[in-house]
Amino acid sequence: MPVNSEKEITKLWKNLHNAQDEICKTYYRWREVAIEFAGPDVKALDIGLKAAEMMGKDVGKNLLPRLNWLKGEEGFLMMTGKALAGIWSTEGGIAFAEKGENSGEVFIKCTRCPWPTAAKGFAVPMEEVALTRERFFQSILEDVCVFLNINLKIEMLKAIPRGQGEWLFRLYKEE
Amino acid sequence: MAKLLFEWDYSSYPGAKAYPHLFKPIQVGNLTIPNRIKYAATEDNLNTEDGFITDADVSYIESRAEGVVGGMMFMQGVYMDEARKGQGYVGQAGCWDDKFIPGLKRLADVIHGKKAVAGFQLMDCGRVGAVEVEAGHGPSSVPQRLRIFKPMHEMSNDEVKEMIQQHIDSARRGVEAGFDVMEISGIVGYLVSNFVSSYTNRRTDEYGGDIRGRMQAVVEIIQGVKEVCGPDVPLGIRLCAEELLDDVRGNTPEESMESYKIAEEAGVDYISCTLGWQESIYPVISRDIPQGQWLYLAKKAKENVNVPISMAYRLFTPDKPNKAIGDGELDMWEMCRSMIADPYMPKKVLEGKEDEIRHCVACNLCLARLFRDAPMTCYINPVCAHEHKEEYYPKPAEDEKEVMIVGAGPAGLECAYMAAQRGHDVNVYDKREEIGGTLLEASKAPYGDEELMTCINYQKKMCEQAGVEFHLGTEVTEELIQDEMPDSVILATGPAYSKLEAAGDNLKNVVNILDVMRGKANVGENVIVWGNRKPGIGVALLLSNQGKKVTIVGKEKSAGFDVNPSFKWRYLIYLRQNGIMAYNDCDIDEVSEGEIIVKTYDGYRFPVKCDTLIMSEREANESLKKVVQGEGIELFVIGDALLPRNLSSAVHDGYRIGLRI
Numbered sequence: 001m002p003v004n005s006e007k008e009i010t011k012l013w014k015n016l017h018n019a020q021d022e023i024c025k026t027y028y029r030w031r032e033v034a035i036e037f038a039g040p041d042v043k044a045l046d047i048g049l050k051a052a053e054m055m056g057k058d059v060g061k062n063l064l065p066r067l068n069w070l071k072g073e074e075g076f077l078m079m080t081g082k083a084l085a086g087i088w089s090t091e092g093g094i095a096f097a098e099k100g101e102n103s104g105e106v107f108i109k110c111t112r113c114p115w116p117t118a119a120k121g122f123a124v125p126m127e128e129v130a131l132t133r134e135r136f137f138q139s140i141l142e143d144v145c146v147f148l149n150i151n152l153k154i155e156m157l158k159a160i161p162r163g164q165g166e167w168l169f170r171l172y173k174e175e
Numbered sequence: 176m177a178k179l180l181f182e183w184d185y186s187s188y189p190g191a192k193a194y195p196h197l198f199k200p201i202q203v204g205n206l207t208i209p210n211r212i213k214y215a216a217t218e219d220n221l222n223t224e225d226g227f228i229t230d231a232d233v234s235y236i237e238s239r240a241e242g243v244v245g246g247m248m249f250m251q252g253v254y255m256d257e258a259r260k261g262q263g264y265v266g267q268a269g270c271w272d273d274k275f276i277p278g279l280k281r282l283a284d285v286i287h288g289k290k291a292v293a294g295f296q297l298m299d300c301g302r303v304g305a306v307e308v309e310a311g312h313g314p315s316s317v318p319q320r321l322r323i324f325k326p327m328h329e330m331s332n333d334e335v336k337e338m339i340q341q342h343i344d345s346a347r348r349g350v351e352a353g354f355d356v357m358e359i360s361g362i363v364g365y366l367v368s369n370f371v372s373s374y375t376n377r378r379t380d381e382y383g384g385d386i387r388g389r390m391q392a393v394v395e396i397i398q399g400v401k402e403v404c405g406p407d408v409p410l411g412i413r414l415c416a417e418e419l420l421d422d423v424r425g426n427t428p429e430e431s432m433e434s435y436k437i438a439e440e441a442g443v444d445y446i447s448c449t450l451g452w453q454e455s456i457y458p459v460i461s462r463d464i465p466q467g468q469w470l471y472l473a474k475k476a477k478e479n480v481n482v483p484i485s486m487a488y489r490l491f492t493p494d495k496p497n498k499a500i501g502d503g504e505l506d507m508w509e510m511c512r513s514m515i516a517d518p519y520m521p522k523k524v525l526e527g528k529e530d531e532i533r534h535c536v537a538c539n540l541c542l543a544r545l546f547r548d549a550p551m552t553c554y555i556n557p558v559c560a561h562e563h564k565e566e567y568y569p570k571p572a573e574d575e576k577e578v579m580i581v582g583a584g585p586a587g588l589e590c591a592y593m594a595a596q597r598g599h600d601v602n603v604y605d606k607r608e609e610i611g612g613t614l615l616e617a618s619k620a621p622y623g624d625e626e627l628m629t630c631i632n633y634q635k636k637m638c639e640q641a642g643v644e645f646h647l648g649t650e651v652t653e654e655l656i657q658d659e660m661p662d663s664v665i666l667a668t669g670p671a672y673s674k675l676e677a678a679g680d681n682l683k684n685v686v687n688i689l690d691v692m693r694g695k696a697n698v699g700e701n702v703i704v705w706g707n708r709k710p711g712i713g714v715a716l717l718l719s720n721q722g723k724k725v726t727i728v729g730k731e732k733s734a735g736f737d738v739n740p741s742f743k744w745r746y747l748i749y750l751r752q753n754g755i756m757a758y759n760d761c762d763i764d765e766v767s768e769g770e771i772i773v774k775t776y777d778g779y780r781f782p783v784k785c786d787t788l789i790m791s792e793r794e795a796n797e798s799l800k801k802v803v804q805g806e807g808i809e810l811f812v813i814g815d816a817l818l819p820r821n822l823s824s825a826v827h828d829g830y831r832i833g834l835r836i
Contacts, residue, residue, distance in 0.1 A: 001765070003772055003780050012779060064320045068422040068456075143318040148424060149377060 020092030024118030027051075032122065045128050052132040056139025059087065063140065064147055073150070073173065074103065080144065080152065081106035081171050084137055088113065100170070108137075110167035113160050126161035133159070137169060151175075177202045178407060180355060181290035183209040183245035189527030194493045196500035197508060198525060203483055204409025204444035206355065208292055208507075211500055212246030212521045214239050215413075215447070215487050216296035216358065217511040218264045219251060219551035220544070221560060224307070226254065226262070226269020228278030234563035235551070236282050238518040240289040244525050247507075248291040250282045252298020252360045253349075255341040260312045260328075261366060263300025265548045270297075270345040276352050283353035294356040295349035297342050297400070301366025302327060302375060303453055306548070312338075313369045314376040314383065314392075320423070320454045323546070335382050335392055338366070343399040350404055357404050359396060359412040362449040367393055371434050372418055372452075374425040386430045390437040397441040409444035411485075416448045416472040419455040432479045445483040447509060448476045460488055460512070461745050462537035462623035467495040474504035485509040491535055493524045515541050516556045530636045534629035539741035540823065546741070554739075554823040555630055557830040569834055572597040576662035576809075578836060579604065581651045581799060584612015586814025586825035587667030588634035593833025594665075595641035602661070603643055606650040610635060613669050613710075613815070614822065616692035620713030621720050622749060627822060653802045663809040663836055666800060667829065670793035670815040675705055678766040678788065685766070688714050688791040699786025700724060703771055706791035707734040707759055709821060712746050714789055719753040726783055727757040728773050729792075734759055737821055763788075793819035811836065 034047050063083055069076055081097030085108050088095035095110035119129045134156040141152050151174045158168035179200075185191035191198040198210045221232040232251075240248040253270035254262040262269070269275050279295075286293040305311035305325040316329040330338065346357050361367030369375040370392045376383050382392045393412075401410050414434055418425040426434070435446055450469055451459035458464055466489050473486040485507035490496050496508035513520050516535035523532050533556055540554040553559035561567040575598045580587045583605035595601040609615065611631045618627045638645075649655075656664065678685055688704075690696035691714055702718050704711045707729020715725045727734060727750075734750060734757040735743040750757060764774035771785045796816040803810045811832045814825035 003782050005781075008779055008781060061318065061322065064318060069424050070422050146316070147318050147320070 017092065020090075020114060021118070023091050024114050025121070028118060028122040028124060031124070045125075045131065048124075048128050048132045049135050052135040053139045056136040057142060059136075060140040060143040063144060067144065067148060069148055076148070076150070077104065077106050077152070077171060077173065080141075081108050084108050084140065084154075084169070084171070085110070087140075091115075095167075097171075100172075105170055105172040108167075108169040108171060110160070113167060116161040119161070129161040130156065130159035133167070134169075177205050177207040179207040179209070180287075180292055181209065181245055183290065185210065185244075185525060188525045190493075190525035193527065194497040194524065196497045197493055197521075201483060201506060203356070203411070205406055206292070206409050208247055209245040210243075211496070211507045212243045213294075213447075213485050213507050213509040214243050214246070214248045214514055215509045215511040216249035216252045216294065216298070216360065217515065218267055218545050219560060220264050220266030220548065221550055222266045222268050224265055226267065226271075226275060228268060228275075228281055230563045231550075231560065232268070233281050233285055235560060237285040237289065238562050239514050240286040240291045242514055242517075242519040242522050243289075243291050244522045245290055246292065246521065247294050247356060248286045248289075249294030249296055249356075249358065250279070250286075250354075252296040252365075253279075253345060254304070255297060255299055255345040256338070259305070259308050260310070261299030261301065261304045262306055262308075263298075263304040263365070264545055265306055266550065267300075267306075270348050271341065273348060273351075276348050279349065279352035279354075287353070292356060293354045294358055295346075295352070295354035296358040296360055297345050297349075298360035299338065299341070299366035301364065301369040303364045304366070313366065314378050314389075317375045317377070332380050332382070339392060339395045339399060342396045343403050346400040347403045350408055355408060357400060357408055357410045358447070359393070359400065359410070361393065362413045362415055364452045364454055367396070367412075368415060368418075368452070371414070372420065372425050373430070374418070374420050374423050386426070386433045387437060390434055393434075394437060394441040397438060397443055401442045410442065411445040411447060412438050412443045413447040413449050414438060415450055415452070416476055417450045419451045419457045419459070422456055423454070425452075432475065435476055435480050439480045439482050443482060445485060445507070446476060446480060448473045448484050448486045450488065458745055460537060461539055461742055462626055463745055463749075464489050464537075464623070466491055467499075470495065470499050470504060473499065477504060477506075483507060487511060489537070491537075493521075493529070512537065512541060515551070515553050515559055518562075530632065533633045534626070536626050536630065536822070537623065538739060538823075540739045543739040543741035555826055557827045566834070569593060569597045572599055572836070575599055576836065577659070578602065578663045578665065579651070579656070579659060579661035580665040580667055581605075582612060582667035582669055582814070582816065583607070583610035583645065583647065584667060584669050584814060584825065585614055585630055585634065585822055586816070586829040587612065587665065588631065588638055589826050589829025590665050590667060590813060590833040590836075591643045591829075592634060592637035592641045593830055594836050595638065595643045597833070597836075599663075599836065601641070601643045602646060602659075603638070604646045604649050604651045604655075606648065608648045610645070610647065612667075613689065616689045617710065617713060617822075619692045619717065621716050622745070624713060630822065630826065651799060653799075656799070656802055656806060656808070660806070661808065663811070664799075664803045665832060665836070666796070666803070666810065666812045666816050667814050667825075668796045668798065668816045670819040671796040671798070672790050673792040673794050675763055675766070675788075675790060675792075677763050677771075684786060685788045685790060688789050691789055692717065697787070698723060698789075701784040701786045702726070702789060703728060703763070703783060703785040703787070704789045704791055705729070705763055706793070707731050707757055708737045708791070709735060710793070711791040712738075712750065714791060715755050716746075716749055716753060719755050724784075725753075725755045727755060728761050728763055728771070728783075729757070729759055730762055732760050758783075795819070809836075
């Protein structure tokens, strides 16, 4: 039986997008569980930030086996930027890393992101979406910095959930 | 005048003539070692989980002590802290209290019983330790690269001093137990190497900073241990000549050499030259690394320090170390895996019996098991770690039998010599004109697989000695069995090759893996290998090296499913480097002119170009089984004929049945 390429690719594509959708939804379902368990004295934002911190730390550990200093500081910075953009792509975003005008900085840009859309379905405040993403990236870098003895920082310059049309993060080395 | 513990006269031995530099004495500290052989301290996971020596470990050490024929025989490195942060292996020997001394003394005694020099090693596993506790300790809390290792706790200044004292106290216990040589382990990611390396030592106190600062703890250990050991017990250290950690900002080669000089200044009497860490991304000891590859580092070490230099690391045969010692580039030939595979390896060299050596095939199964909390085992040596068990040694057969072995591959040969040694009359048949079975083809795969044939060479010699009769070029048929009517038949015919249903009658471009490996099949440009186990990988790499575009399609969830993890990573890298795509968890759904259709486990289908389809999937070989059973003859099926696995299973099957029959 000949292969119907269009059919095969469509099937794969649908399944991939369903899986990507589930990443965000599963997180927000668990957020609701955590809020209920934590009780009224704990702020939802604090729960979100703690979750972002823990998840970021774990994702950071996943990066360690692949980190490589052989291309020097600039190369390493770009490699890290690409890794962060790659995480977004896996989640269903359109993201990329590009070199900044100054040496020692890389920008990570995301022009399409599934998180705000999913958050709306669970009535999550948009500012929480922005802050948790920032905390997530910061936490990823924690172990990476210690591992290679380098002081990398990341700051959020723009965020889709803040109505700024795109996400923009600046990754740089702090002297 | 240096002290000589045991008199050895090698002058009448052929090995001493062939390899004169290996069998001449050397002075190490104030001790004269009769030869240049050193069994390197090697973990075996054979001791109790609380660190006491067992009978299994004593026997393991005793047999190897005999093997070094008067040389240095080291027991495994001991951990030294009651908190067990330094314990890196579940069966590692402990030495944090005097209560361990009697057990340790058993080891020293059996080594002395073989007139060998007993070596004691101090090994806090540091970054790769804490196997039984929550967190390890180290100079800095640098995160672990690999999740299998525990999180690191940064030692306080007081804890560093305590650790130094633990080394000194344990050294005293080692001397009290009767050991003659003391050694500090500073390699592959263990605690001492953690202090030395810029990757893991970020301290700002006196134990950090530049290489001299990072060596300070080591210097204090050396000086303290030296003092407690006294002038008659030489002290050595194992140190990295190159860490191979440049990707994570580890030491430069210059810094590593500086660490050698500082160790010498501090008073060590010899240095064991090593390289690489468990976290390195570069291979160091696997089969794809040529023998003698790292000797240049020993030479470099000798150019930088005056104390004797020993080295292991891919020196499996005596010629290279003998030459290196003769050329002044090395002082002592060190080994562990070669003597895991054959405990009597150097002894056989001395006795001129090199063709009786069961050579290590550098598969690293031993390491893979140790890292996963399993007792030591050897791929190629069925007795390894069972030396204390009577049932692993041959006893004369109660009834001498006529034994017919069908197949002269590794399973059949192993079984043949063992059965013959026990008094059976053994006849080995093979339809081919030469022995070796499918290993003849497997050994043609690139990246060092030719070393697999050392197994066959050994077995052949053993068979000759045991009086096994060969009938090569003879296919065993029903008639032959009926004519011979042996008492026992061993089917060691190797596997049957699976038929691909999807291929149907379309067999024009379908070839068998063995024909390809032999160079007897025409292979097109676009090649599909059906089967993602070791044989499939071997043929894929061979053809890729010939410039073919190769794709692997196999049912296992990962390519090399049957290869142990300590070697599998090498294959995965070679597949990637050679541009070989492996579709795992997949099967071939259709075969047509110029392409195949791959089907994933969950039903997706896609075409892949294919000029030649190579069949490497195997299954049990049922041929002759019914015939033998029909005649009422005792039957054993071994090796891949029983269930396609690997060389190790073939050897172990053959050995066990050879003992039982």
